[in-house]
Amino acid sequence: MMITSVEKDTKNRGMLSVFIDEKYAFSIPEEDYFRLCLYDKKELSSDEIEEIKKGVSQRTAKYKAVKYLSYRYMTEAELSQKLRKDGYDEDVILNVVTELKSMGYINDLIYAQKYVYDRIKLKPKAKKMLKRELNQKGVSDEIADQVLSELDFDEDVVIERLIRKKFGKYDMKDPKIQKRIYSFLLHRGFDFENIKRVLRTITHLD
Structure with a gap:
């Protein structure tokens, strides 16, 4: 040829x-x-052509991967999915992800730590909700559990802070306001009994 x-x-x-x-x-x-x-x-030869194609695919996939990571930090799973959508073969994706991991471009543990820190700071949620979100990002149970176990996080304190911040100007003894409080916090993954306990404490104090 x-x-x-x-x-x-x-x-x-x-x-x-x-x-x-x-x-x-x-x-x-x-x-x-x-x-x-x-x-x-x-x-x-046909073997030479295939080798060239494979090499080109590997380099272009790595280039795209680095470009994606320049926009935002990603998990292994997220980056793999991006490259998959671009049409790269699984062996090429695996090689690129492995190489970028060894170079420090990808680290699911660091990703999870940063994600949880940002969430707690900007939009606090229950630990079980945080774990679910990490899993959806492709973070393993092992890494998610490790990060959340190391988190200095008292859910009662967080619940009280959220209630006072969002509903502090209302009469929290009003059943309609309490219904809104439960709906808001349940949506963020907090347990009903924990919300009830904290709300009872707040309304008795107030």
């Missing part, structure tokens, strides 16, 4: 389309084209 022509890819800047035996075979970054000396009339 012989490279019969090479054309600039009009849709992807810096990429070249390589034609073998007059048919499109693959696209490749210009730098790789010159590095591999893929000039016109060069003969390639």
Whole structure:
């Protein structure tokens, strides 16, 4: 099989389309084209072509992965899903994720710690709700449990703070206000009995 022509890819800047035996075979970054000396009339075996395709796929997947991570920190699962949607094979995704983990670009433990810290600071929720959200992000039970077990977090204190902040200006002995309080806190994952206990304490004090 012989490279019969090479054309600039009009849709992807810096990429070249390589034609073998007059048919499109693959696209490749210009730098790789010159590095591999893929000039016109060069003969390639089917194994060489597959090796080139695999190498190009690996490098472009890594480039995209780093670009995604430059926008925001991600879990392994989130990044893998992004690359999967881009059409990369599972072995390519695994290799890229493994490499980026070894380089420190991905760390689910650090991600979970930062996520929980931000949540507690900006939008406090019950631990079970935080764990559910971490699981949805692809964080394992083991890592989620570790991070949450290390969290200095008294749910009663958080519940009281949320009640006073959001409903402090209302009569919290009013059944309608209490219904709103329960709805608000239950939606954030707090247990009914815990809410009831804290609310009873607040209304007796007030």
